[in-house]
Amino acid sequence: MTAALAPSVPPSPGLAGRTIAELGERARLSDIYGPDGADVYHDLSAGDxxxxxxxxxxxxxRPGPVLDLAxxxxxxxxxLLALGRSVTALDLSQDMLLLLTDRLAQAPARLRERCSVVHGDMADFRLGTEFTSVVLGTTSVSLLTPGSRTGLYRSVAEHLAPGGRLLVSCLDRGEGPDEAVTEAxxxxxxxxxxxxxxxVGADHxxxxxxxxxxxxxxxxxxTGRVGVVGAELLTTELTSAGFTVLERHLLTEPGQRHRVTLIEAETTR
Ligand SMILES: C[S@@+](CC[C@H](N)C(=O)[O-])C[C@H]1O[C@@H](n2cnc3c(N)ncnc32)[C@H](O)[C@@H]1O
Incomplete structure (x- = not known):
């Protein structure tokens, strides 16, 4: 199994790092998907x-069961459950899955009953079933190292039903300074x-x-430190792994700091 999460909290560079240094012992550092970070991540991302x-x-x-990776x-x-589909939700973080399980417990039974929650690594999984759609959103492919991405593509290809689609989003850097500070x-x-x-040009x-x-x-x-996987690199890697890229949907407006592309691919296996 390949873990993409850093074992310890990475140091923050720039203004964030200076602020943490000034806070000294008052700073309670945590990984963004760890026990404390999971709540913050969930709170912040809910409206996006x-x-x-x-x-x-x-x-x-594309009717049929869906695999939601990460x-x-x-x-x-x-x-996806609200669409009426059976959904398998896989994640490496028990803390994040606990939040999902809590949310499912509060959801109507007709949704909850169609969801399987799996603790696993998207870079190496065997679920013994096929899906018509495999989704890897939120540009989370960038959480994997190049070696782990090879495992991801292999695992996805093994779980796609004939004619099934992989929908994976990725992030390119647009305009802007080295460090952007926004309020959310x-x-x-x-x-x-x-x-x-x-x-510009950094690999993370x-x-x-x-x-x-x-x-x-x-x-x-x-804090979270993530790799950089843009649309060109992802297209090249998917093609080498035996996928055909069918569409690239640009999800952000031109001129923004983050350019998000949703790639639609099928396997030629
Ligand atoms: C940016 S969050 C996205 C979560 C969710 N898809 C969303 O849109 O809010 C990234 C998720 O990837 C998970 N993750 C990181 N590495 C992983 C791996 N190797 N396998 C499975 N999940 C992983 C983290 O635990 C975290 O929940």
Whole structure:
């Protein structure tokens, strides 16, 4: 099994790193998908629905069971269940899956009963069943090393039904400085400061999330270091792995810092 999550919290560069240094022992550092970070990630991402709408539109065209890879707290899983599909939600983080399980417990039984939650590694899984759609959203392919991505493509090809589709999103860097600092409001109403440190040409970027207003006492700081997998690289890798790329849907407006592309591919195996 190949774990994409860093075993320890990566150091934050730039302004985020300087802020953490100034906080000293008040900074409570955690991995973005770990026990503390999972709640923050879930809170922040809940309102981000653009990609989910596009994924649901593409899956709707193709009846049959769906595999949601790196499903996390179920931001994509729940809309797929609402489409009336059986969905298998796979993730490496028990903390994220706990959030998903909680959400399923509160969902109507007709949705909950169609969901299988699997603790596993998207780079190496064997589920003993086939899917008409395999979804890997939120540009989470960039959480894997190049070697792990080979395992991902092999595992996906083994689980796609004939004529099935892989829908995978990826991220290219658009305009902007090395470090962008934005303020975002979570579904809970909490305001966060999000640092995205991504110099041009770098092979990874570092995302650091802290409260918008730093409190006097302990300050929770979540950090994730992720690789960079853009549309050209992903297309090349998928082609070498025996996939045919059918469509590339650009999901963001030109001129933005992040260019998200949703790639639709089928296996020629
Ligand atoms: C950016 S979050 C996306 C979660 C969800 N799809 C969403 O849209 O909110 C990335 C997820 O990938 C998971 N992850 C990281 N490495 C993984 C791996 N090797 N296998 C499965 N899941 C992994 C993390 O635990 C996290 O839940």
């Amino acid at each position: 629905t653009g990609e989910v709408r596009e994924l649901v539109r593409l899956v709707r065209n 499903a996390g707290s179920g931001r994509i899983t729940l809309p 409001i979570g579904a809970s109403g909490i305001r966060y400061r999000v640092h995205d440190h991504w110099p 970027r570092t995302v650091t999330i802290m409260p918008a207003e730093l409190p006097q006492g302990p300050v929770q700081v979540c």
